[in-house]
Amino acid sequence: MAQNAIRETLEHEIVDVCQRLHTKGMLAAADGNVSAVFENEILITPTGRSKARVAPSEMAALTRTGEILRGSPSGERLMHLAVYRQCAKAKAVVHAHPPAAIAWSIAYPELLELPAHAMSELILATGRIPIAPYARPGTAEMGSVLESLLPKHRVIILGRHGAISWGEDLEEAYNGMERLEHAALILKYAKELGQITDLPKTEIDALFEIRKKLGDRTL
Ligand SMILES: [Zn+2]
Numbered sequence: 319m320a321q322n323a324i325r326e327t328l329e330h331e332i333v334d335v336c337q338r339l340h341t342k343g344m345l346a347a348a349d350g351n352v353s354a355v356f357e358n359e360i361l362i363t364p365t366g367r368s369k370a371r372v373a374p375s376e377m378a379a380l381t382r383t384g385e386i387l388r389g390s391p392s393g394e395r396l397m398h399l400a401v402y403r404q405c406a407k408a409k410a411v412v413h414a415h416p417p418a419a420i421a422w423s424i425a426y427p428e429l430l431e432l433p434a435h436a437m438s439e440l441i442l443a444t445g446r447i448p449i450a451p452y453a454r455p456g457t458a459e460m461g462s463v464l465e466s467l468l469p470k471h472r473v474i475i476l477g478r479h480g481a482i483s484w485g486e487d488l489e490e491a492y493n494g495m496e497r498l499e500h501a502a503l504i505l506k507y508a509k510e511l512g513q514i515t516d517l518p519k520t521e522i523d524a525l526f527e528i529r530k531k532l533g534d535r536t537l
Contacts, residue, residue: 325356328488329374332361335412335492336369344414344499345369350480351392354410354488355402358382362391362398393456400461401484405469407534408484410491415480418502423449423477432475432498433505435516440501441525443537444473447498452477472536473498485536494536 332352339345339352350369353362360380363372378389384399392398398411422432432447434440440447448467453459453476464482467474473483473494483494508514516522 328354328356329377331488333374335488339414340370344416350414351394352412353398364390365392396458397460407486409486410488411484412491412495413482414495416499418506419475419481419498433514435522436514438525443497445529447473449475490536
């Protein structure tokens, strides 16, 4: 496939991810941003556009050092660049504002991670999901609060703001965001119904062992 055609396919895939995030209620108005690596460029959603309406032709492009090659890239691009800088395997980054995941960081500001010991699928599919401390959106600090969590974690809640998920392709990055919000909702319902109970310790250990064998990818 010619290079242009490959880039256009990727731009369409980014739009597809934006629409899925919007349909799932993980974005309001112009919230969120999605990027993917194409050769030496990073393709990223434009600033100030609703992810429900953005078109493939509107994608902006950056170098890995942040130089703008085309278009008007998202104001949160520093966070994407921080992920690509620290994670050699990262080929795509999804940032959204999943409501239940954010709510956990607001209700329990002391929480360092989503309560992972309650659900087998959370351990198997993503491993622990840490909560990064609050940093003002669009600032370089957004990248620095992630530093200690990368490249180990592929799905991270950004305190009082949103979440970031990276992957070796767009599908993995999107799946991480969907999994996170699904797990955050289940835990929220459990808490509302009564309490969050942990799996037995031996089962938790066994699940983390299986996760280790499955590899680093978000499933
Ligand atoms: Zn944001």
